[in-house]
Amino acid sequence: MTLGTLIRIRNISKLSPFRMIVAPVTMSNRPVSRISLRDFDARKDQIGKELIEAAENVGFFILVDQERPSKQEIEEMFDLSAKYFVLPDNVKSQYPFIREQNSGWEKDAQIRPSTGVADPKESLQLQYFRRNTYWPKDLPDIPEFHGTCLKFMESVQDLSMKILSFFAAALGFPPSFFSDAHDLSSEDCLSTLRLLRYHGITGKVSDMPEWRAGAHTDFDVLTLLFQETGGDGLEVCPGREAHTSFAQGDDWTAVPARTGEITVNIGRARRMFVFIIHRGRLTSLRLGDMLMAWSDDRFKSLYHRVKAPRPDGNLKARNSMAYFNQPRPHILIEGPTKKYEALSASQYILNAMKRYYQPTEIPK
Ligand SMILES: O=C(O)CCC(=O)C(=O)O
Numbered sequence: 001m002t003l004g005t006l007i008r009i010r011n012i013s014k015l016s017p018f019r020m021i022v023a024p025v026t027m028s029n030r031p032v033s034r035i036s037l038r039d040f041d042a043r044k045d046q047i048g049k050e051l052i053e054a055a056e057n058v059g060f061f062i063l064v065d066q067e068r069p070s071k072q073e074i075e076e077m078f079d080l081s082a083k084y085f086v087l088p089d090n091v092k093s094q095y096p097f098i099r100e101q102n103s104g105w106e107k108d109a110q111i112r113p114s115t116g117v118a119d120p121k122e123s124l125q126l127q128y129f130r131r132n133t134y135w136p137k138d139l140p141d142i143p144e145f146h147g148t149c150l151k152f153m154e155s156v157q158d159l160s161m162k163i164l165s166f167f168a169a170a171l172g173f174p175p176s177f178f179s180d181a182h183d184l185s186s187e188d189c190l191s192t193l194r195l196l197r198y199h200g201i202t203g204k205v206s207d208m209p210e211w212r213a214g215a216h217t218d219f220d221v222l223t224l225l226f227q228e229t230g231g232d233g234l235e236v237c238p239g240r241e242a243h244t245s246f247a248q249g250d251d252w253t254a255v256p257a258r259t260g261e262i263t264v265n266i267g268r269a270r271r272m273f274v275f276i277i278h279r280g281r282l283t284s285l286r287l288g289d290m291l292m293a294w295s296d297d298r299f300k301s302l303y304h305r306v307k308a309p310r311p312d313g314n315l316k317a318r319n320s321m322a323y324f325n326q327p328r329p330h331i332l333i334e335g336p337t338k339k340y341e342a343l344s345a346s347q348y349i350l351n352a353m354k355r356y357y358q359p360t361e362i363p364k
């Protein structure tokens with residue numbers, strides 16, 4: 001039973017992606033944690049300490065010097081992504097974005113509740129377990145598309161599981177806890193690679209967008225984000241400080257774009273309460289905050305957004321890639337101290353999908 005929530009469906013095609021949104025902006029000089037993965041096996045303890053500290057205090061960190069995916073693998077993937085996005089829309093739209101599957105291609109269709117308009121971008125979401133059913137096939141001039149994406153996902157998956165093994169240990173879960181929950185070889189692994197291309201900016205200064213991606217948190221456990229040198233604009237606002245709506249007006253930190261480095265953030269779906277009768281009592285359940293909930297709020301989630309360039313900035317298209325570690329649907333999310341009622345991963349994800357791809361929530 002859901003109380004206090006009304007879902008209003010909007011007609012997304014009527015909204016202009018270039019509407020100007022003005023939000024108060026405070027930029028901070030918060031130091032950004034850069035964690036080197038050099039000599040991983042020999043430096044494991046030190047690396048683990050740095051990761052946990054960053055997750056507890058900030059909610060994000062930048063990984064450098066990782067063995068895989070190497071800078072070259074990342075560059076290859078960016079080249080492939082560029083070849084994909086120049087294909088005509090009628091080819092890309094053969095696999096349209098399906099909200100319930102969180103898969104496929106969209107253009108100017110993702111409305112951010114924080115801005116009320118669609119991000120001026122296109123993106124393709126590839127879920128590993130749909131690799132033979134819902135990935136673009138027979139793409140003109142890019143026969144390597146399938147194989148290269150697959151290899152890249154596997155490489156990012158390995159790195160993600162290394163990172164999550166430290167979180168499992170810190171939470172007192174068995175070492176394989178997160179790798180079982182995100183097992184790529186399972187038929188229902190929801191982990192997803194998203195290729196993104198924000199449009200180049202043309203036209204009148206007065207029509208320029210303020211944001212390329214409106215402020216949001218991701219609704220997964222952990223996101224590994226790849227930026228390309230020259231494509232600055234990413235800003236983050238750690239969950240701890242995000243006390244206003246969508247963190248607008250809080251302290252934001254710019255994360256410079258550098259090919260080869262990986263920005264890692266802890267995911268969270270925006271909070272929403274539902275009420276149920278649990279063991280004879282009226283109880284509230286909090287939806288969202290996957291790793292925050294899984295860690296009983298110990299690890300912080302992170303608001304982030306992508307600012308559009310100013311007229312004297314780099315107005316070319318911006319490319320990025322995100323790997324979302326999403327647990328298998330049946331996995332129950334419940335922290336060591338059971339601070340929140342257990343909720344299945346699929347319940348979290350469906351709830352977040354509804355919010356991020358169409359509706360806005362209006363509290364009664
Ligand atoms: O493009 C970026 O840098 C951020 C993308 C992002 O936050 C997302 O797709 O969730």
Ligand SMILES: [Fe+2]
Pocket residue numbers: 216217218304
């Ligand atoms: Fe995101």
